[in-house]
Amino acid sequence: MLAKRIIPCLDVRDGMVVKGKNFEGIREVESPVALAQRYNLSGADELVFYDITASAEGRALFADTLKAVASCIFIPLTVGGGINSLDDFDRVLKCGADKVSVNTGAIRDKTLIGRAAKLYGDQCVVLSMDVKRVDGKFTVFSHGGRVNTGISAEEWAYRGQEEGAGELVLNSIDTDGVKGGFDCEMLQKVCARLTIPVIASGGAGKKEDFLTLFQSVPQADAGLAASIFHFGEVGIGELKKYLSENGVHVRL
Amino acid sequence: MIAVIDYGVGNLFSLSASLKYIGAQSEITADVNKIKNSSAIILPGVGAFADACKKLQNSGLIPVLREQAEEGKPMLGICLGMQLLFERSFEYGEHEGLGFIGGDVCPIAPDLKQKLKVPHMGWNSLIFKRPSPIYKYLSDGEYVYFVHSYYAKNCESSVTATCTYGGIELTASAERGNVFGTQFHPEKSGSTGLKILRAFSEIR
Numbered sequence A: 001m002l003a004k005r006i007i008p009c010l011d012v013r014d015g016m017v018v019k020g021k022n023f024e025g026i027r028e029v030e031s032p033v034a035l036a037q038r039y040n041l042s043g044a045d046e047l048v049f050y051d052i053t054a055s056a057e058g059r060a061l062f063a064d065t066l067k068a069v070a071s072c073i074f075i076p077l078t079v080g081g082g083i084n085s086l087d088d089f090d091r092v093l094k095c096g097a098d099k100v101s102v103n104t105g106a107i108r109d110k111t112l113i114g115r116a117a118k119l120y121g122d123q124c125v126v127l128s129m130d131v132k133r134v135d136g137k138f139t140v141f142s143h144g145g146r147v148n149t150g151i152s153a154e155e156w157a158y159r160g161q162e163e164g165a166g167e168l169v170l171n172s173i174d175t176d177g178v179k180g181g182f183d184c185e186m187l188q189k190v191c192a193r194l195t196i197p198v199i200a201s202g203g204a205g206k207k208e209d210f211l212t213l214f215q216s217v218p219q220a221d222a223g224l225a226a227s228i229f230h231f232g233e234v235g236i237g238e239l240k241k242y243l244s245e246n247g248v249h250v251r252l
Numbered sequence B: 001m002i003a004v005i006d007y008g009v010g011n012l013f014s015l016s017a018s019l020k021y022i023g024a025q026s027e028i029t030a031d032v033n034k035i036k037n038s039s040a041i042i043l044p045g046v047g048a049f050a051d052a053c054k055k056l057q058n059s060g061l062i063p064v065l066r067e068q069a070e071e072g073k074p075m076l077g078i079c080l081g082m083q084l085l086f087e088r089s090f091e092y093g094e095h096e097g098l099g100f101i102g103g104d105v106c107p108i109a110p111d112l113k114q115k116l117k118v119p120h121m122g123w124n125s126l127i128f129k130r131p132s133p134i135y136k137y138l139s140d141g142e143y144v145y146f147v148h149s150y151y152a153k154n155c156e157s158s159v160t161a162t163c164t165y166g167g168i169e170l171t172a173s174a175e176r177g178n179v180f181g182t183q184f185h186p187e188k189s190g191s192t193g194l195k196i197l198r199a200f201s202e203i204r
Helices: A032-042 A058-072 A087-095 A104-108 A112-120 A155-163 A184-190 A208-218 A236-245 B013-021 B030-039 B049-059 B062-070 B190-201
Strands: A007-012 A016-021 A024-028 A047-051 A077-079 A098-102 A125-134 A137-142 A148-154 A166-172 A198-201 A220-225 B004-005 B026-031 B040-043 B075-078 B104-107 B120-125 B144-150 B150-153 B158-166 B168-176 B179-182
Touching: A007 A032, A007 A058, A007 A198, A007 A236, A032 A047, A032 A058, A032 A236, A047 A058, A058 A077, A058 A087, A058 A148, A077 A125, A087 A098, A087 A112, A098 A104, A098 A112, A104 A137, A112 A125, A112 A155, A112 A220, A125 A155, A125 A184, A137 A155, A137 A184, A148 A155, A155 A166, A155 A184, A166 A184, A184 A198, A184 A208, A208 A220, A208 A236, A220 B120, A236 B013, B004 B013, B004 B030, B004 B144, B013 B026, B026 B030, B030 B062, B040 B062, B049 B062, B062 B075, B120 B158, B144 B168, B144 B190, B150 B168
Parallel strands: A007 A047, A007 A220, A047 A077, A077 A098, A098 A125, A125 A166, A166 A198, A198 A220, B004 B026, B004 B040, B040 B075, B075 B179
Antiparallel strands: A007 A016, A016 A024, A125 A137, A137 A148, B104 B150, B120 B144, B158 B168, B168 B179
């Protein structure tokens, strides 16, 4: 039986992991390689790296970091951040990424998902969306959650799937960093028409939040979180044991 | 030296890194002599069957792979590389495979008894059907990582492990003689996957 996945997310700036609150107030945490190794040992099913550096130096450091992680950890690695072209796909795939996550780049160039899926396969292309309620409608935001695109989240997700995205990350801006639980209402609504795997993101504060997610949003295949894992508030091993005891099928 | 066949398909970083990690020497190569002199062969692959098949044909390596398989050299096909080992695939039409293992590659979706997502993507646990040297370090029920929309069928006598999905059993691995195929990615399956690669590297 297929297991629900628990995925820690590492925001990397200049080669170091950082975690902010509501996309602001960024602070440094630790070396991505050490953290990734710890997560791997504690049973993380996959790792997601977001490169939040803008400079060329930062990009180079990120490439080194990614290579170092991919050389010692053998679980799926997804990389996002600054992916705007097929060259960007190529750049991170050569450093050991298995999947590449596109967000603003897919909004800017609506052909990017389709072209990448054709070249690298659907399994390689992850559409990541930052979603926020605007006048009661779930709306896609770009540029790290700063720009309202006016695009409906339901439509964008469906279009991404049809274009060839093999997986979807749905991040709620409304619940991100608040630690009050996943945005199950948004996830249910946006997932309704989808047939590709969905990773829920934004809002996990305690292990019960993951149980609520998997119980109330059956379409969610994975739960993603950052700070609660980084700061040791919830251990991945402990979380998976708790989920298993409560009837959620996980890899132990 | 393990020869990882380079025919322009897929991302081989993890595979090379994981072989290095377990202490196995490997080289990504399309050189016939290197393939002949290797201790074992790995046939990787992602993407579409027809496209990969065409690339493999264009590489001119099919005769040497066939010769090496017949001579009994250990060979491991991974994911699409495993599917290529079968006789034919029904992915967008009908295509001929290498035929090293008898059977067909068919779409998962029409066979599912419960409506579940395709691709079958994520960690699923192995159910062993018969002993295999590649599983000598594994215990029953260990998890491995899958990403696929097609699976091998009509190959019951070769199946060594399956996994359950949507009310059916999907072929997780098959073998004939020293030719092995895993539908999952051992190079992405954590410590379990490394144990499988180590066991494969020890087959003579």
